[in-house]
Amino acid sequence: MEPEVSPPDAPSSSDADSAQADPPLDWQELWARYPEKKALFRERMSGAPPFAPGLPALFERLYGTYKLAVVSSSSCSEIEPLLIAGGLRQYLGTVVGGGDVKRQKPDPEPYLLAATRLGVDRAIVFEDSEAGIASGRAAGFEVVRVKHPTEVPDLVLERVTLPPRS
Numbered sequence: 001m002e003p004e005v006s007p008p009d010a011p012s013s014s015d016a017d018s019a020q021a022d023p024p025l026d027w028q029e030l031w032a033r034y035p036e037k038k039a040l041f042r043e044r045m046s047g048a049p050p051f052a053p054g055l056p057a058l059f060e061r062l063y064g065t066y067k068l069a070v071v072s073s074s075s076c077s078e079i080e081p082l083l084i085a086g087g088l089r090q091y092l093g094t095v096v097g098g099g100d101v102k103r104q105k106p107d108p109e110p111y112l113l114a115a116t117r118l119g120v121d122r123a124i125v126f127e128d129s130e131a132g133i134a135s136g137r138a139a140g141f142e143v144v145r146v147k148h149p150t151e152v153p154d155l156v157l158e159r160v161t162l163p164p165r166s
Helices: 027-032 034-047 055-062 076-085 109-118 130-138 149-159
Strands: 069-071 094-096 124-127 142-145
Touching: 027 034, 055 149, 069 109, 076 094, 094 109, 109 130, 124 130, 124 149, 130 142, 142 149
Parallel strands: 069 094, 124 142
Antiparallel strands: none
């Protein structure tokens, strides 16, 4: 169960996106619409998850030989439906979401929690954000920068040995 998200403190009008809109928007009104935004995101993404073609087949081959996880700053309620719709969740030993940790990326806590859950002390982290790259490195893991989701299968294949097909 994910903790309820509290509204942020009122942003200053000089740097708030809501104040930059024309006409300016009330941040409390925007915050009240956040659940609607999350529902729309889940609906749109679950219909077409943003995973590279062939990724489920690759995960299937890796499963049993390698321990796999997803570590995200997003909540598990946003991540899990995408992983299920994309055919990936069944191959993951754990999913770490933003609500699972006290300190978010770039702190190492999210990756260290995933490693603990998987029972590993070495890992290869595939990351697309600067905060995630810093988090993986701070956890002491090898980190591979991902520029676009479609390159993930090739990046994985460059670094691991696939088990023979059965």
